[in-house]
Amino acid sequence: MIIYGTALLALCHLVGLFLGELLGMAIGVKANVGGVGIAMLLLISIRLYLHGRGLLPKETEAGVGFWGAMYIPVVVAMAAQQNVVAALRGGPVALIAAIGAVVVSACCIAVLSRTGDHAPLPPLPSPEATPSHASH
Amino acid sequence: MSISTAQSIPHLLDTILLQNGLVTAFAAVGIIMWLSSRLSRWLTFGRVHASAIAIVIGLLLAYYGGIATGKEKGLADISLFSGIGLMGGAMLRDFAIVATAFEVQVTEARKAGLVGAISLLLGTILPFIVGAAVARAFGYSDAVSMTTIGAGAVTYIVGPVTGAALGASSDVIALSIATGLIKAIIVMVGTPMAAGFLGLNNPRAAMVFGGLAGTVSGVSAGLAATDRRLVPYGALVATFHTGLGCLLGPSLLFLATKAVVG
Numbered sequence: 001m002i003i004y005g006t007a008l009l010a011l012c013h014l015v016g017l018f019l020g021e022l023l024g025m026a027i028g029v030k031a032n033v034g035g036v037g038i039a040m041l042l043l044i045s046i047r048l049y050l051h052g053r054g055l056l057p058k059e060t061e062a063g064v065g066f067w068g069a070m071y072i073p074v075v076v077a078m079a080a081q082q083n084v085v086a087a088l089r090g091g092p093v094a095l096i097a098a099i100g101a102v103v104v105s106a107c108c109i110a111v112l113s114r115t116g117d118h119a120p121l122p123p124l125p126s127p128e129a130t131p132s133h134a135s136h
Numbered sequence: 137m138s139i140s141t142a143q144s145i146p147h148l149l150d151t152i153l154l155q156n157g158l159v160t161a162f163a164a165v166g167i168i169m170w171l172s173s174r175l176s177r178w179l180t181f182g183r184v185h186a187s188a189i190a191i192v193i194g195l196l197l198a199y200y201g202g203i204a205t206g207k208e209k210g211l212a213d214i215s216l217f218s219g220i221g222l223m224g225g226a227m228l229r230d231f232a233i234v235a236t237a238f239e240v241q242v243t244e245a246r247k248a249g250l251v252g253a254i255s256l257l258l259g260t261i262l263p264f265i266v267g268a269a270v271a272r273a274f275g276y277s278d279a280v281s282m283t284t285i286g287a288g289a290v291t292y293i294v295g296p297v298t299g300a301a302l303g304a305s306s307d308v309i310a311l312s313i314a315t316g317l318i319k320a321i322i323v324m325v326g327t328p329m330a331a332g333f334l335g336l337n338n339p340r341a342a343m344v345f346g347g348l349a350g351t352v353s354g355v356s357a358g359l360a361a362t363d364r365r366l367v368p369y370g371a372l373v374a375t376f377h378t379g380l381g382c383l384l385g386p387s388l389l390f391l392a393t394k395a396v397v398g
């Protein structure tokens with residue numbers, strides 16, 4: 001049943017956030033430390049466990065997959081409720097500090113991401129592009 | 137229910153949209169996504185990712201909402217679109233992020249564990265130094281203000297948490313939030329454009345990005361607009377960013393700043 005997948009996801013989410021709060025309390029921080037990350041690791045482990053035993057039917061997977069696919073629309077809704085006005089009112093200090101932080105971080109990413117062994121993902125199959133190419 | 141006059145039809149529609157906030161948000165975001173995919177194809181011939189355009193439209197609507205209402209939650213403060221607040225709030229955002237973990241290749245994630253942790257640490261310290269230095273250059277030369285604004289350059293949550301812990305003034309806290317918000321917006325909009333420079337085309341790079349770019353919102357939107365498959369790897373690391381910042385900001389980083397500026 002599809003709800004099994006969604007319920008599994010919900011349980012991982014709640015347990016992860018709970019452990020993140022505990023971790024925050026343990027190290028004396030007023031924030032959830034890695035709750036979402038812990039939830040993701042839980043979900044990954046449970047998927048491997050169930051998959052290995054053939055206990056993960058397509059229906060159950062769809063109950064998680066739907067929410068994974070809703071991710072981008074949720075992010076768009078998130079963007080629509082940012083305090084953009086306050087950000088723009090911050091003036092030059094905020095702007096320069098933010099740009100500086102981004103530039104320094106970006107250079108660091110560019111260096112670090114080229115270390116170690118890594119292979120680029122294959123190009124995305126683009127369902128959007130196909131019809132437009134056909135019409136040209 | 138009886139509708140006596142024609143004027144009550146728009147009113148009725150309003151009531152239905154208001155009473156079904158989350159469903160209205162689904163419809164509204166769906167329309168934004170559709171519009172973005174058209175714009176992506178017609179204006180940029182697919183070069184600019186539809187998700188990136190949708191996120192920019194979202195930010196523009198947030199700006200409009202902020203101007204129209206004078207409140208803090210962008211479009212979600214307009215009562216008709218209050219459902220946007222639920223749809224894009226922390227609950228559903230985290231739920232959807234966790235769901236993306238289903239697509240994670242464990243071997244890939246394990247390979248990048250160490251470099252992920254290193255970038256997480258660098259992603260806290262480097263922006264902090266930049267933020268604190270800029271603050272000092274603009275005359276905020278006491279250790280508390282420098283630390284608070286520096287922490288804001290880490291994420292817009294680390295800033296106020298650090299400022300509150302250190303007893304910073306409210307205008308400095310506001311400034312630190314603004315710094316973090318601008319950073320998140322730059323990351324959201326700039327990532328797809330800078331993806332080539334960043335080498336952002338594999339899970340390992342996404343984890344480095346997640347550690348260094350900070351803010352779950354910036355990272356998740358930036359990666360979503362670049363390549364959807366990279367999202368879980370970046371989010372996995374970025375989720376520790378705010379916690380680490382809140383841990384280091386009021387403690388180690390404050391003491392270090394104090395030692396430097398006296």
